[in-house]
Amino acid sequence: MYRHRLPLAACAFATLIGSLIGCSAMDRAQAVASTSMVPTSSAAQVSAPTAGATTATGKGGAVDPDKVLAKALAGVATEGKARYSVAVASLDGAGSVARYGAGTAYDTASIVKVDILAAVLLRAQDAGRPLTAQERTHATAMIRSSDNAAANALWETIGGAKGLDAANARLGLTGTKGGAGGRWGLTRTTADDQIKLLRAVFATGTGDAVLTKASRAYVQDLMGRIAADQDWGVSAAADTDWALKNGWLPRTATGLWDINSIGWVTVNGHPYLVAVLSDGNASMDKGVALVEHAAVTAVGALAKSRV
Secondary structure (H helix, E strand, O other): OOOEOOOOOHHHHHHHHHHHOOHHHHHHOOOOOOOOOOOOOOOOOOOOOOOOOOOOEOHHHOEOHHHHHHHHHOOOOOOOOOEEEEEEEEOOOOOOEEEEOOOOOEEOHHHHHHHHHHHHHHHHHHHOOOOOHHHHHHHHHHHHOOOHHHHHHHHHHOOHHHHHHHHHHHHOOOOOEOOHHHOHHHOEEOHHHHHHHHHHHHOOOOOOOOOOHHHHHHHHHHHOOOOHHHOOOHHHHOOOEEEEEEEEEEOOOOOOEEEEEEEEEEEOOEEEEEEEEEEEEOOHHHHHHHHHHHHHHHHHHHHHHOO
């Protein structure tokens, strides 16, 4: 399995986004140590999906992406109280979305950091200014290393839950609610909404895009250069390039884990947006294995069906 970074060369990227950060600013960016918990062992390797889904059809014989997903994921078992939902969108062709329990709400944990950065960028766009040096430093640490202190700072910058909800109204996220009392990790979201957020970040056209081309390129670059110890989750479904953000949260009341992963992957040269949300996992490792199994199975089945 190959896990390459999103192919954006540093100076070419800086040229693309121009005054937003500049090449020299990228060169100055320093890695910030993560304050988040990392897996105690590497995620289990997941075999390529064996369930084909080419016969799942809807009306008129057309392939129904939801049926393709349901058939494929029937073989992805959960343990104990674990549950999960999946949404996958093709970025080429018809751009169809396949959903499996994608309307169910879950706590975001750290995947909300992509949403927080989108809100920060919207504020900067509205003010007609680039990100400040401090905002860039926090953004790099928050996305690449999942640094919680950086997320706290940017959460305050956007005005907390109220600011996140306002940004999400502009981004079209209707099933996401910012965490109360400064607890951004307890923001509630759905896999459907995470696909909407990923579309806002990875859209290639201009059209009615809320985030500018420069802002989108900035988020894509950070998600494509995740710290090595966080290379797990939806990247397992990619055969070449990927960009992602993961979230993990142990629940003190139950001892169970929320494990989430969102991102962009390419399979056989075709790009897909993928969101896998889960909770009730007995351990972090079990949650990571579940999320990766679901991602590999879902994307593999849809790629096979050319959905």
